[in-house]
Amino acid sequence: MGAVLHQGLYRVPLRMGLLSLCVGTALSLYRVPLRMFAGKLKSSEQLDLGPLKPNASGLSLASEPAGLGSFVNMINNLHGDSGRGYYMEMVIGTPGQTMNILVDTGSSNFAVAATPNRYVTTFFDPAKSSTYESGDQTVAVRYTQGKWQGELGTDVITLPQGPNDTIRINIVAILTSDGFFLPGINWQGILGLAYPLLARPDASVEPFFNSVVQQTGIPDVFSLQMCGAGVPARASGDTTAGSLIMGGVEPTLYQGSVWYTPVLHEWYYQVEVLRLDLDDQKLNLDCREYNTDKAIVDSGTTLLRLPTVVFDAVVETITQTALVHDFSSGFFSGTKLACWLKGESPWRLFPRLSLYFRATNSSQSFRLTILPQLYIQPVMDMDGMLDCFRFGISSSTSGLVIGATVMEGFYVIFDRMHVRVGFAVSSCAEVEGVTVAEISGPFAAEGTASSCVGRALLQESLMWVLAYTLMAVCTLVLLILLVLLLVPCRRRHRDGEITDESSLVRNRIK
Numbered sequence: 001m002g003a004v005l006h007q008g009l010y011r012v013p014l015r016m017g018l019l020s021l022c023v024g025t026a027l028s029l030y031r032v033p034l035r036m037f038a039g040k041l042k043s044s045e046q047l048d049l050g051p052l053k054p055n056a057s058g059l060s061l062a063s064e065p066a067g068l069g070s071f072v073n074m075i076n077n078l079h080g081d082s083g084r085g086y087y088m089e090m091v092i093g094t095p096g097q098t099m100n101i102l103v104d105t106g107s108s109n110f111a112v113a114a115t116p117n118r119y120v121t122t123f124f125d126p127a128k129s130s131t132y133e134s135g136d137q138t139v140a141v142r143y144t145q146g147k148w149q150g151e152l153g154t155d156v157i158t159l160p161q162g163p164n165d166t167i168r169i170n171i172v173a174i175l176t177s178d179g180f181f182l183p184g185i186n187w188q189g190i191l192g193l194a195y196p197l198l199a200r201p202d203a204s205v206e207p208f209f210n211s212v213v214q215q216t217g218i219p220d221v222f223s224l225q226m227c228g229a230g231v232p233a234r235a236s237g238d239t240t241a242g243s244l245i246m247g248g249v250e251p252t253l254y255q256g257s258v259w260y261t262p263v264l265h266e267w268y269y270q271v272e273v274l275r276l277d278l279d280d281q282k283l284n285l286d287c288r289e290y291n292t293d294k295a296i297v298d299s300g301t302t303l304l305r306l307p308t309v310v311f312d313a314v315v316e317t318i319t320q321t322a323l324v325h326d327f328s329s330g331f332f333s334g335t336k337l338a339c340w341l342k343g344e345s346p347w348r349l350f351p352r353l354s355l356y357f358r359a360t361n362s363s364q365s366f367r368l369t370i371l372p373q374l375y376i377q378p379v380m381d382m383d384g385m386l387d388c389f390r391f392g393i394s395s396s397t398s399g400l401v402i403g404a405t406v407m408e409g410f411y412v413i414f415d416r417m418h419v420r421v422g423f424a425v426s427s428c429a430e431v432e433g434v435t436v437a438e439i440s441g442p443f444a445a446e447g448t449a450s451s452c453v454g455r456a457l458l459q460e461s462l463m464w465v466l467a468y469t470l471m472a473v474c475t476l477v478l479l480i481l482l483v484l485l486l487v488p489c490r491r492r493h494r495d496g497e498i499t500d501e502s503s504l505v506r507n508r509i510k
Contacts, residue, residue: 409437
């Protein structure tokens with residue numbers, strides 16, 4: 001969920017009604033009992049408990065001695081699921097008020113419900129916190145789905161399963177919202193983990209993780225494991241669903257090697273996608289199509305979202321190669337579910353999906369592959385007779401978004417120290433005993449443009465930079481005009497010199 005007008009959470013519980021009953025098409029030696037239903041998709045290993053130290057790459061590992069602290073207490077600190085988001089527990093204010101906060105790498109504000117709402121079980125009351133300080137500033141944020149408005153202030157927080165410190169952070173007390181808090185959620189706020197450029201009302205508002213790094217001294221890196229692969233969204237219940245490691249990398253949460261791709265611009269975690277394959281079939285698209293108008297890694301987005309041209313090509317290829325035919329277009333658009341008789345697995349009927357990223361060595365690439373278990377997602381059981389699934393990929397008009405559909409297969413490292421994002425196969429990326437994610441490389445980036453991100457595609461990020469620059473210039477001009485207006489009214493010495501009271505040093509902007 002990004003800060004402004006970007007891909008949002010698909011967390012509205014499905015309201016199912018039987019629309020049609022379709023018998024599966026005969027497929028060589030078997031028939032697939034497929035039924036379509038209408039839906040409304042808005043869209044331990046033993047650990048060394050010694051302290052940490054940075055390794056050669058500058059990252060901390062829990063198994064290494066003589067460092068900053070242990071990550072053991074951070075393992076399994078996330079709850080939730082891909083359909084309604086992954087959240088962690090925080091204690092806000094003095095005395096502490098306990099809240100569940102959504103983890104979102106696609107925005108930069110920390111905001112919590114501060115008034116009653118029918119979809120939240122509790123809310124933060126600033127008046128009951130002796131350490132809350134109001135900033136007397138209104139903040140409004142609009143997402144692709146939902147919006148909120150509130151008051152910016154600061155308060156102290158502690159993380160029961162995080163760094164062992166009390167931290168003062170910027171916090172927005174949400175006073176009004178529309179479509180942001182949704183039915184079935186178990187969180188009451190949002191934790192934006194992206195860069196300051198996305199913060200509202202402007203980049204001077206220090207984001208949460210920047211404050212944590214500054215005040216605790218941990219390395220500027222966090223890593224994320226989301227363990228909802230193949231698990232249907234529950235109507236109720238609260239199961240352990242992953243880990244947010246602040247300050248380094250926990251090696252027990254992944255297997256194999258870590259592959260890194262550069263962060264192109266420090267606003268979202270913007271990366272460069274070079275190619276997309278379905279099984280061994282490469283989409284015949286210019287690589288710039290994958291990066292229209294950006295490609296980002298966003299834990300606050302439920303699905304894998306693809307630019308329209310790419311999405312259409314993926315759907316066309318799947319319909320041509322999958323072993324199920326006569327799919328309703330509603331399945332791919334997210335308005336219908338596909339249902340099979342209980343015990344019939346649909347996953348063997350669909351292709352693997354691979355994304356290629358430029359490696360830190362720009363002449364090389366690496367490949368993330370997800371099995372159908374990650375993008376053909378179970379959502380409900382129909383009367384104990386049918387298992388129903390949704391399509392975990394959607395069309396986007398605001399860029400490619402690597403959301404939970406992909407992230408649930410990988411341990412993702414946001415290495416802000418070295419301006420890169422790392423991927424390794426997650427230790428929890430299994431469905432029915434089958435590992436559903438793969439990573440491989442290196443591959444030569446030959447035949448790919450030196451940059452798949454054209455100048456036009458950087459327009460949005462450059463516009464933000466330009467906007468902030470113009471704001472600063474306008475502020476300076478207004479200050480100069482104000483001084484010019486006040487100078488004639490200032491008392492002068494007999495020799496005509498202006499007194500020190502009019503000096504701009506007294507009004508220097510920090």
